[in-house]
Amino acid sequence: MMPDHSFAAKAKSELCRKTPARDCCAAAELYGALLFANTFSYDELRLVTENERFRERFLMLAKRVADAVPEVRMQSGKSLITASGETARKLYTYFGYEQRGEALHLNNAFVENDCCREAFFRGVFLSAGSVSDPERSYHLELSTRHFNLSREVTTLLMDMDFEPKTAVRKSTYLIYFKESGAVAAVLAKIGAPNAALAVHTALIEKELRNSVNRRVNCDTANISKTVSAAQKQLDAIRKLEAAGELEKLPEVLREAARLRVENPEEPLAALAEMAGVSRSGLNHRLARLCELAKNL
Numbered sequence: 001m002m003p004d005h006s007f008a009a010k011a012k013s014e015l016c017r018k019t020p021a022r023d024c025c026a027a028a029e030l031y032g033a034l035l036f037a038n039t040f041s042y043d044e045l046r047l048v049t050e051n052e053r054f055r056e057r058f059l060m061l062a063k064r065v066a067d068a069v070p071e072v073r074m075q076s077g078k079s080l081i082t083a084s085g086e087t088a089r090k091l092y093t094y095f096g097y098e099q100r101g102e103a104l105h106l107n108n109a110f111v112e113n114d115c116c117r118e119a120f121f122r123g124v125f126l127s128a129g130s131v132s133d134p135e136r137s138y139h140l141e142l143s144t145r146h147f148n149l150s151r152e153v154t155t156l157l158m159d160m161d162f163e164p165k166t167a168v169r170k171s172t173y174l175i176y177f178k179e180s181g182a183v184a185a186v187l188a189k190i191g192a193p194n195a196a197l198a199v200h201t202a203l204i205e206k207e208l209r210n211s212v213n214r215r216v217n218c219d220t221a222n223i224s225k226t227v228s229a230a231q232k233q234l235d236a237i238r239k240l241e242a243a244g245e246l247e248k249l250p251e252v253l254r255e256a257a258r259l260r261v262e263n264p265e266e267p268l269a270a271l272a273e274m275a276g277v278s279r280s281g282l283n284h285r286l287a288r289l290c291e292l293a294k295n296l
């Protein structure tokens with residue numbers, strides 16, 4: 001399998017760099033990862049991940065928090081983490097579930113502290129999150145098959161002052177963020193400041209590129225305006241000259257005509273400076289030449 005160099009893989013690896021210092025946060029992170037695993041029930045745990053660092057981190061947290069040792073198997077380049085029997089039950093009951101069946105609701109007792117909320121969403125993102133490369137688009141999403149869970153987790157994000165959007169894709173419930181600021185804020189919150197910075201940088205570079213493009217387009221428009229105005233003046237001057245009218249004109253007009261003929265590509269402001277008159281003064285003289293040619 002090709003090593004994964006995607007932005008999402010890098011963000012996940014960054015999240016795996018520091019081990020949670022507090023036990024409450026270690027439990028909350030494991031809880032987030034379990035709730036958003038493929039299956040988290042009384043009899044079975046099933047979690048598929050492509051990220052080796054997350055796999056190792058998950059196993060470390062399961063041991064540290066619940067003294068559980070799930071099994072790992074490689075399956076077409078992905079790590080399949082599974083637990084059944086006693087091990088599955090240990091993880092399940094640790095988080096306060098007593099009923100047989102699947103964990104369909106959030107147990108708020110594990111996400112009461114601010115520190116634990118951040119750790120919880122780190123676990124959720126590692127387990128079931130993705131983020132697109134900010135060079136292409138701004139999108140971060142979390143997905144689950146459980147409707148109630150998606151609602152409860154959305155509410156928790158809103159309590160943390162985020163503004164998540166939700167959608168349903170096939171039978172999967174998505175919680176997602178679209179704006180660059182929101183994507184960066186989530187990444188920073190859950191412990192990936194470098195990934196957050198990359199999102200900010202991508203936005204700034206994009207804005208810079210757009211403003212340079214705008215300026216270039218604007219300059220181009222000005223240049224073509226100058227060229228077409230000068231072209232009109234040159235035509236008029238040639239017409240007056242051919243009719244023998246140019247030499248009969250007052251000195252100031254002949255001087256303006258001479259300047260234009262000698263500097264066909266200069267903008268009006270530069271010509272005015274050469275003539276030692278104001279821009280509007282010279283503009284007036286050139287306009288007069290055009291008018292005289294028209295009246296011929």
Ligand SMILES: [Zn+2]
Pocket residue numbers: 022023024025026028113114115116117119
């Ligand atoms: Zn905590």
